Amino acid sequence: MTIRKPEDVIEPFNFEGFDSALLKTLYLRMVRAREFEEKLYYLFLTIKMPGTMHQATGQEAVAVGVASVLNADDYVTSTHRGHAHCIAKDVSLNSMMAEMFAKRNGACKGMGGSMHLCDFSKGMLGAFGIVGAGIPIATGAALSSIVRGTRQVAVSFFGDGAINEGVFHESLNMASLWKLPVIYVVENNQYALSMPNELESAVTDLSSRGCSYNVPGRTVDGNNVLAVYNAARQAVEDARNGKGPFLLECVTYRVRGHARFEQPNYRPKEEEELWKQYDPILRFKQAATTAGILSESDLKAIDQQVEKEIEDSIAFAQSGEDVGALDYKQFIYSGQMEGGVE
Amino acid sequence: MRKLSLADAIREAMIQEMRSNSNVILMGEDVGRFNGAFHVSHGMFEEFGPKRVWDTPISEAGFMGMGIGAALTGLRPIIEFQYADFMYCAMDQIVNEAAKLRLMSGGQANVPLVIRAPQGATGRAAQHSQSVEAYFMHTPGMYVVMPSTPYDAKGLMISAIRLNDPVLVLEHKLLYGAASPGGGKALTDQTISEIGSDVPEDAYTIPFGKADIKRAGSDVTIIATLIMVHRALAVAGELEKEGISCEVIDPRTLVPLDEETILQSVRKTNRVVVATEDVERGGVSAELTSIISRKAFDFLDAPVECVAADNTPIPFGPAAEKHVIPQMEDIRDAVYRVLKD
Numbered sequence: 006m007t008i009r010k011p012e013d014v015i016e017p018f019n020f021e022g023f024d025s026a027l028l029k030t031l032y033l034r035m036v037r038a039r040e041f042e043e044k045l046y047y048l049f050l051t052i053k054m055p056g057t058m059h060q061a062t063g064q065e066a067v068a069v070g071v072a073s074v075l076n077a078d079d080y081v082t083s084t085h086r087g088h089a090h091c092i093a094k095d096v097s098l099n100s101m102m103a104e105m106f107a108k109r110n111g112a113c114k115g116m117g118g119s120m121h122l123c124d125f126s127k128g129m130l131g132a133f134g135i136v137g138a139g140i141p142i143a144t145g146a147a148l149s150s151i152v153r154g155t156r157q158v159a160v161s162f163f164g165d166g167a168i169n170e171g172v173f174h175e176s177l178n179m180a181s182l183w184k185l186p187v188i189y190v191v192e193n194n195q196y197a198l199s200m201p202n203e204l205e206s207a208v209t210d211l212s213s214r215g216c217s218y219n220v221p222g223r224t225v226d227g228n229n230v231l232a233v234y235n236a237a238r239q240a241v242e243d244a245r246n247g248k249g250p251f252l253l254e255c256v257t258y259r260v261r262g263h264a265r266f267e268q269p270n271y272r273p274k275e276e277e278e279l280w281k282q283y284d285p286i287l288r289f290k291q292a293a294t295t296a297g298i299l300s301e302s303d304l305k306a307i308d309q310q311v312e313k314e315i316e317d318s319i320a321f322a323q324s325g326e327d328v329g330a331l332d333y334k335q336f337i338y339s340g341q342m343e344g345g346v347e
Numbered sequence: 348m349r350k351l352s353l354a355d356a357i358r359e360a361m362i363q364e365m366r367s368n369s370n371v372i373l374m375g376e377d378v379g380r381f382n383g384a385f386h387v388s389h390g391m392f393e394e395f396g397p398k399r400v401w402d403t404p405i406s407e408a409g410f411m412g413m414g415i416g417a418a419l420t421g422l423r424p425i426i427e428f429q430y431a432d433f434m435y436c437a438m439d440q441i442v443n444e445a446a447k448l449r450l451m452s453g454g455q456a457n458v459p460l461v462i463r464a465p466q467g468a469t470g471r472a473a474q475h476s477q478s479v480e481a482y483f484m485h486t487p488g489m490y491v492v493m494p495s496t497p498y499d500a501k502g503l504m505i506s507a508i509r510l511n512d513p514v515l516v517l518e519h520k521l522l523y524g525a526a527s528p529g530g531g532k533a534l535t536d537q538t539i540s541e542i543g544s545d546v547p548e549d550a551y552t553i554p555f556g557k558a559d560i561k562r563a564g565s566d567v568t569i570i571a572t573l574i575m576v577h578r579a580l581a582v583a584g585e586l587e588k589e590g591i592s593c594e595v596i597d598p599r600t601l602v603p604l605d606e607e608t609i610l611q612s613v614r615k616t617n618r619v620v621v622a623t624e625d626v627e628r629g630g631v632s633a634e635l636t637s638i639i640s641r642k643a644f645d646f647l648d649a650p651v652e653c654v655a656a657d658n659t660p661i662p663f664g665p666a667a668e669k670h671v672i673p674q675m676e677d678i679r680d681a682v683y684r685v686l687k688d
Contacts, residue, residue, distance in 0.1 A: 080420060114453030121451035130419055131452065135443050141409045142444065145416020145424075152372060152398055153421055172440075175409025182404070336450040337487055339457065339511040342555050342603070 008195045008203070008276065011283040014256040016226040018292035023231060028299055029307060031073055031230050035065040035286050036311045038089035041098060044315050045088075045105060049265055055107055058119040059086040063228070063260035066285035067192045068093040070233025071160055071253070074241050080128045080146040080159040082139030084192075085120045087132025090162050096124040102318035108325030115328035116336055128157075137163060137170030140189065144176040147187035147250075158186045158244050160237075166197025168211055177218040177250065186244035188237065189220075189252045192227065194259035199271045212254035220250050227255030228285040257285070348545040352524030354387045356497035356546050357463070357516075360504035361388070361425060363550045365395055368423065371508060374401040374410055375427030375463075384429045385465055385523055411437035411462075415445050418460040423508060431466035431479045431517060438482075445513040446488030457511040461504070467519040467574060467624055468672045473660035476668070478625035480517055480572070484601045484634065489513040490555055491601040495522065495576040497544045499599055502553030509552065519573040519624075556603035560612070564594035567682050568612040568619045570635055571597060575622040575654075575673060582678045593682065601631060609635070610643050617648040618685040622678050627655035649688055652681040 020028075042062055048054040061068065064086075072081060072093030083090035091101060096112060101122060104111030112122055120134035130146060133139040143161035150157040167173060168191055180187050191211045195202055202209050212222030223240075226232045233255055240251035258280035262269045269277070293299040351359065365371045377384050379392035379402035392400040403410040407428065414424040428434050434441065441462065448456040468476040483491050492507060492514055494500035500518070507514035561576055562583050571579040576597045583593035594612050598604055613619055619639055621632040632653040639651055657671040 080416075082416075112453070113451060113455070116453045117451040123452050123455060125419075125452070125455045130416070131448065131456075133444070135439055138412070138439060138444055141412025141440065142416035142419070144409070145413030145418075146420045147416075148401075148413055149417040149420040149422045152417070153370070157420075159416070172408050172412055175404070175406035176412070178404060179406065179409055179413065333450060336454045338490075339449065341511050342490075 008201050009256055011280060014224070014226050015283065016229050016232045018229060018231055018288070018296070020231065020296055020298055025298060025303075028293060029303065031069055031234070032289060032293070032299070032304060033307050033311065034069040034073065034093050035230065035289065036307060037098065037314065038065040038068060038092045039286060040311050040315055041092060041101070042088055044319070054105055056118050057265050058088070058105070059264050060261045061086045061089040063280065063284055064192060064194055064257045065089050066230035066233055066289070067190065067227045067255040067257055068162065070230045070255075071162070071188070071190050071237040073234060074238040075128070075158065075160065078128055079157050080130055080143060082130050082143040082159070082161045083132040084136070084139065084163055084167070085132065085134050086164070087122055088119070091122050091124065091129055091132065094127050094129045096122070096127050096129050098314050098318040099321040100124065103322040103325045106322040106325070107328050108322055109328055109332070110321070110325035114332065114336070116333060137167040137172050139163065140167065140170070141172045141176045144180050144185060144187050147180065147185035148183065150186055151183070156245055158188065158241050160188045160190060162190045162192055164197065165191060165193040165195065165202045165206070165211060166200070168214060169205060174218070177215055177220050177252070180250040181218045181220045184247060184249035187250045188240045188244060189250065190237075191252065191254045193254055193256050196259050196263070196269070196272070198263045199269075201272070212252050215252035220252050222252035222254065224254040224256060227257035228283050228288060230285060230289055348547060350544060351497045351546040353494065353497045353500050353518065354385060354523040356501040357387055357504050357518065358389060358391070359546070360501045360508070360550070362391060362394070364505060364508045365391070365399060367550070370421060371423045371425065372399050372401065372417070373425045373427065374403055374414055376403055376405055376429045378402060378427050383427065385520065387463070387518075387523070388427070407433050407436035408440055411440040412444065414460055415440060415448070415458065418458045419448070419456055423459045425461040425463060425508065428462065428464040430475050431464035432474050432477050434462070434464055434479060441483075441489070442486050446486050449512070450488060458513050459511045460513045461507045462513065462515045463518060464515070465518045465520045465523070467521055468661050468668050469520045470663070470665060470668060472663040476661040478623070478656065480601055481625050481630045483515050484631060489515055490603065492516045492555065493572045493599065493601060494518070495573050495597050495599070497524070497546050499553060499559065501546050502551050503555070503599065505550055506552040506555060517573070521574050553599070555600040556605050558596050558598045558605035558608040560594065560608070561597050562593065562595040564592035564616070566592045566616055566618065567685055568594045568596060568609075568616045569622060569678065569682070570609060570619065571595060571622040572601070572631070573624060575624060575678070578673070578675050579622055579678055582675050582682065586679065586682060591682065591686065606638060606642065609639065613639055613643045614646045617646050619647070620652045620654060620678060620681040620685060622654040622673055622681075624656055624672060626658050627653055628658045630655050649685040652685050654678050654681045
């Protein structure tokens with residue numbers, strides 16, 4: 006059994022076209038995602054938080070690289086491992102943290118939790134708890150953009166496990182047929198819970214799997230935020246200009262277990278240790294400071310900003326009211342029927 | 348007033364809403380260039396073109412999910428399943444996504460979506476004959492609508508399109524009617540005395556959760572949906588000659604259910620027959636019986652009788668299908684049984 010090694014996929018950092026403001030934004034979003042989840046992990050350990058969660062530790066460059074090329078009104082669908090996608094699409098940490106604590110001031114009023122985080126005002130249509138479910142939904146958002154003539158683009162993030170769901174294939178076929186502005190981002194973290202990609206995909210070159218549907222694809226170093234950004238920018242620009250969908254595979258590695266406290270005893274420790282050396286935040290820091298584009302103090306200032314944002318988000322969450330036992334009743338239907346539909 | 352078939356009434360509702368709201372679109376298999384397998388969408392592709400009427404590939408889960416994505420982002424899609432049976436290919440998208448998104452998102456998600464699906468046994472065997480309502484009545488977060496007449500169909504369909512919630516409209520193939528271009532005689536039934544019914548030309552809505560008393564009576568209440576409404580009415584007409592007065596209630600929407608109209612009738616007649624085409628076990632008739640037993644127990648003079656399909660995949664042979672699906676004589680016998688004591 007082999008998984009992809011860092012040396013098979015890494016690309017050098019090329020700063021051409023990135024100014025320091027954009028680089029700081031990319032770093033800020035990656036650190037936000039990382040530290041938000043690290044804080045959640047700690048809160049779960051201390052049993053201060055209900056429910057469960059799935060960490061994207063080590064995968065932040067995929068969410069941030071792609072979402073950072075999008076306009077505010079572009080659409081995103083995400084997965085059960087969705088915190089980073091929400092953060093990259095600028096969903097507020099306060100509302101996300103409050104949702105994790107099941108508070109009324111949470112993003113989903115405490116009705117969704119970690120696996121259903123969303124913020125429609127940010128184009129974040131949802132983290133979908135059913136694997137692959139967001140793929141046709143993003144495709145439909147792209148169709149909607151065509152019908153309404155808005156030039157909005159939709160991005161669907163999903164994992165290597167989801168690529169074997171039927172809706173992936175059905176969606177790519179229709180998106181290609183109708184030239185819909187949708188980017189399919191396979192965040193290949195190499196494990197579908199316990200299953201390495203080789204044991205569940207007959208074709209493991211995942212970006213080639215659009216060829217049945219005439220959907221172009223490309224595989225990039227998913228732990229290099231600049232490589233992801235550049236690939237996504239081209240795909241989004243083409244989609245916006247009517248050239249149709251794109252399948253972008255970002256190879257990364259799921260450093261943590263599948264969920265909360267799960268220990269990944271189905272893979273060698275050495276493999277994890279090796280990939281940890283190719284951590285996307287670490288690599289970005291080293292490359293940016295070595296190239297002299299960002300200074301240690303630039304980065305430190307961002308780290309401190311994020312630390313404060315996260316402390317503030319916890320304070321915000323704790324100031325919120327707990328979800329009441331009957332809150333759910335107002336969210337099952339629109340309530341429009343009671344008031345008439347005229 | 349002119350008479351329309353049920354298929355014509357549904358088509359007119361869709362066309363009027365599409366003319367008045369450019370965000371309404373229709374998607375499904377063969378709905379465009381072919382005018383729909385049952386010709387319910389006849390002429391719509393010609394009028395509205397390919398950006399409003401989408402001929403989809405045979406990808407039920409895919410286009411159902413796309414309808415949801417479109418609904419979340421400002422459109423009001425009508426998704427046609429060629430047969431209700433095919434909805435099972437899209438169960439995740441319907442049950443886990445469309446029906447749950449509003450709650451999961453804390454009320455952020457509007458899902459203004461109509462799912463239309465023809466159902467009912469018409470000699471097409473086990474995978475083109477099922478009555479699917481119980482699955483979706485069991486799915487909180489969506490509405491379930493079952494129009495038995497052209498008048499109801501138009502008004503309920505317009506309500507469905509204007510609502511910001513997912514609505515499943517189940518249409519009975521035998522009720523589409525001879526006036527439907529795709530219908531023809533094969534899709535009529537001897538118990539439907541008159542195919543067309545009076546339907547106003549202007550758009551109108553019928554609120555959900557308002558049952559319709561299709562025939563008033565005093566001896567026994569027959570609660571029926573879709574084609575069973577017509578069979579019950581035919582039975583009621585015959586039994587009148589024997590001096591038995593049947594009240595026939597069509598709930599029209601199973602979700603929300605007009606319990607009050609049903610219970611009022613039960614309190615008056617004290618005897619109830621429930622007639623539906625879905626299978627008996629875990630079915631709509633069982634649910635209605637449960638509600639009546641729990642909420643009007645003291646008013647019952649006899650156990651509620653369930654007239655529903657036998658617990659079997661629907662067999663092909665005409666004699667077998669006829670045995671499995673409730674017929675007029677099954678309803679009549681049930682009325683006799685509740686009146687026995």
